[in-house]
Amino acid sequence: GENVEQHPSTLSVQEGDSAVIKCTYSDSASNYFPWYKQELGKRPQLIIDIRSNVGEKKDQRIAVTLNKTAKHFSLHITETQPEDSAVYFCAAGGSGYSTLTFGKGTMLLVSP
Amino acid sequence: NAGVTQTPKFQVLKTGQSMTLQCAQDMNHEYMSWYRQDPGMGLRLIHYSVGAGITDQGEVPNGYNVSRSTTEDFPLRLLSAAPSQTSVYFCASRPGGDAYEQYFGPGTRLTVT
Numbered sequence: 001g002e003n004v005e006q007h008p009s010t011l012s013v014q015e016g017d018s019a020v021i022k023c024t025y026s027d028s029a030s031n032y033f034p035w036y037k038q039e040l041g042k043r044p045q046l047i048i049d050i051r052s053n054v055g056e057k058k059d060q061r062i063a064v065t066l067n068k069t070a071k072h073f074s075l076h077i078t079e080t081q082p083e084d085s086a087v088y089f090c091a092a093g094g095s096g097y098s099t100l101t102f103g104k105g106t107m108l109l110v111s112p
Numbered sequence: 113n114a115g116v117t118q119t120p121k122f123q124v125l126k127t128g129q130s131m132t133l134q135c136a137q138d139m140n141h142e143y144m145s146w147y148r149q150d151p152g153m154g155l156r157l158i159h160y161s162v163g164a165g166i167t168d169q170g171e172v173p174n175g176y177n178v179s180r181s182t183t184e185d186f187p188l189r190l191l192s193a194a195p196s197q198t199s200v201y202f203c204a205s206r207p208g209g210d211a212y213e214q215y216f217g218p219g220t221r222l223t224v225t
Contacts, residue, residue, distance in 0.1 A: 034214075
C-alpha cells in the first residue's frame, strides 16, 4: 500500500514569513495529492489539491508543487497570518485507491 | 445539504462495553471511510466502503466492525471497547470515480475508561 511521510512535525514562523511543508509518498500509482487544514477541535478541511498531470497549483497565498519523479510534493504558504496556525495534513491517493493515505501532520504556529 | 454528519459528538465508555458510532451523508457519495485520529499519528484508516453492501479493512481494523446497507449510512461498531480505542473518530465520504476529494464529518470524541 501507500506510505506518506511528512516533515516537519512542527513549524514556527513569524507573521509575514513563508512556510513550507514537505511530503513524500511511496507508490508511483498515486495521482491525487490533497492538503488539509485542521483547526483545534474541528474537522480536516481541504485547502488545495493537485493531480499528477500538473506540476504546480496556486490559490492566493497557498501553492502546492509536485515532483512525480522524486515522489514528493510540498505546500507553500506565503505572507503567513496568525489565522494560518493549525495542523496541516498531506495525503496521497487517486486512481486505484478507494481512499487516502495521510501523513502524520505538521503543526504550524504563526506568531504575530 | 447537511454534508457528512456524525453522532454522538462525545462518548464515554467503560472497558468491555459496545457501541455504534453513526455516520450519514446526503450527497449520494459512493465511497465512505472511517478514520481515527490520535496525537502525532495523523489520520489512520479503519474501514471503508465503495458502495452499499461492499466494505473492506483499512490500516487499523481490529476491534471494529462496519456495514453499509444503504448509500447514506456507514455505522462503525466497537465490539468490546478498550482504552486503546480512546480517540477522535472521523467519517468521510467522496463521490467515486475520478472525483477524489474527501469530505469529513465533524468527528466523535470517544473516551474508554
